[in-house]
Amino acid sequence: MSLSKPILKRIGRVAHARDLNFVQLVKLGGVDRRTAFRGAVLRDVDMRNQDLSGFDFSGTSLPGCDLRGTDLSRTSGLTAEALATARVDETTRFPPDLHMPLSQPRPPLEPRVLGAEHWWLLATLKGHRGFVNSAGFSPDGTRLVSGSEDSTVRLWDAASGALLATVTGHKRWVYSVGFSPDGARLVSGSEDSTVRLWDAASGALLATLKGHDGPVSSVGFSPDGARLVSGGHDGTVRLWGAALGAPADGA
Numbered sequence: 001m002s003l004s005k006p007i008l009k010r011i012g013r014v015a016h017a018r019d020l021n022f023v024q025l026v027k028l029g030g031v032d033r034r035t036a037f038r039g040a041v042l043r044d045v046d047m048r049n050q051d052l053s054g055f056d057f058s059g060t061s062l063p064g065c066d067l068r069g070t071d072l073s074r075t076s077g078l079t080a081e082a083l084a085t086a087r088v089d090e091t092t093r094f095p096p097d098l099h100m101p102l103s104q105p106r107p108p109l110e111p112r113v114l115g116a117e118h119w120w121l122l123a124t125l126k127g128h129r130g131f132v133n134s135a136g137f138s139p140d141g142t143r144l145v146s147g148s149e150d151s152t153v154r155l156w157d158a159a160s161g162a163l164l165a166t167v168t169g170h171k172r173w174v175y176s177v178g179f180s181p182d183g184a185r186l187v188s189g190s191e192d193s194t195v196r197l198w199d200a201a202s203g204a205l206l207a208t209l210k211g212h213d214g215p216v217s218s219v220g221f222s223p224d225g226a227r228l229v230s231g232g233h234d235g236t237v238r239l240w241g242a243a244l245g246a247p248a249d250g251a
Contacts, residue, residue, distance in 0.1 A: 122159030189216030
């Protein structure tokens with residue numbers, strides 16, 4: 001497999017000196033798909049309708065590249081997941097159905113076109129003193145909750161990004177957080193092996209649910225808010241009655 005001649009010409013014309021090796025390899029037809037484009041600068045390259053399966057694009061810079069019409073659903077090559085580590089900017093043209101992660105770098109105040117949507121960085125919420133492992137919106141979209149390796153759960157105003165409350169009580173890292181369907185309660189799971197239920201308005205602790213024999217990595221409410229589910233490093237999934245914090249029948 002090789003790229004079309006127009007692409008070769010465009011690559012050859014804009015390639016930096018350190019990129020000449022992969023251009024020569026493509027021209028010779030002896031392409032090592034794992035290394036041919038890795039770390040290369042592909043500027044203004046038209047990749048539409050190209051079979052890019054099998055190539056490793058790790059660290060590749062793609063400014064001005066046209067990826068529209070490229071099949072990004074393959075398990076190898078230039079997949080949507082691989083693009084999360086590639087260097088792109090506002091000039092990179094994407095397929096209309098591709099939504100890039102918000103963590104992708106972008107120039108300040110410049111929109112990135114994601115299909116029919118435009119995304120701007122609205123705020124950077126600072127306050128945690130460790131990695132943030134989980135974050136989510138309240139059901140009405142007015143608040144955010146986050147859990148961190150600083151052992152805290154924090155509440156934020158979704159419009160301004162202002163810190164509303166810092167909820168403390170966990171003894172180790174917080175792995176997972178979430179709102180109840182009515183937005184009145186919070187649930188958190190921690191490395192301290194507990195699931196904790198909090199009042200979302202005051203931050204008061206409502207219940208500490210013990211039973212997991214190891215870190216709790218995932219928590220969530222049932223759609224009616226009457227039960228909680230948790231998953232832990234002990235290999236178990238546990239179901240709890242959210243009203244009292246007691247294990248549900250059969251748990």
